[in-house]
Amino acid sequence: GAGVSQSPSNKVTEKGKDVELRCDPISGHTALYWYRQRLGQGLEFLIYFQGNSAPDKSGLPSDRFSAERTGESVSTLTIQRTQQEDSAVYLCASSISGGVSEQFFGPGTRLTVL
């Protein structure tokens, strides 16, 4: 596609349920990033993939969060046993090679945990 796409655009779930958020990066981009933006806050970096590997997962907020990437393409961010504090907009970005190359952002998934 022409840009980074994310699905769903909105997700409302009940506390305790699991959710999966999907990111389709720009074709050929080797680097993929996940960020979280809570209301009134800046973007919080969560995890970075170079190819299918995530060199460091310690930015994930808790062990309820996990992410994977396959085929150096699609990535899924999974949140298990969601809590109300997980409510946020989750943004995905990709770049051609990582480092200081421009990150292109998707429109985000707005997650609301009731």
Place this chain on the structure above:
Amino acid sequence: GDSVTQMEGPVTLSEEAFLTINCTYTATGYPSLFWYVQYPGEGLQLLLKATKADDKGSNKGFEATYRKETTSFHLEKGSVQVSDSAVYFCALSGPVISGGGADGLTFGKGTHLIIQP
């Protein structure tokens, strides 16, 4: 750890006014600095960047100069338009996880700019 501080908004200006949005940073080493913009209903997009001290990034009439001595990267535009109304984010690159070598950006909280005709 690394951090970015930018002026709180909303900032409301009249069309053709001069704009400054302040941004200061704290970082180890020599980060690259960025301004991203989010127009209403759209995703974040890169506005400009500077990768070393004294570099000036510019795009769409906006400018920002990487000032190492004051650890600042203030965004300026000489004459704003209604179409510049958006949220502006200052960001820096560099490892955000100690020892991790990750390439995520550290963002400020964003400044909501409103331009009135």
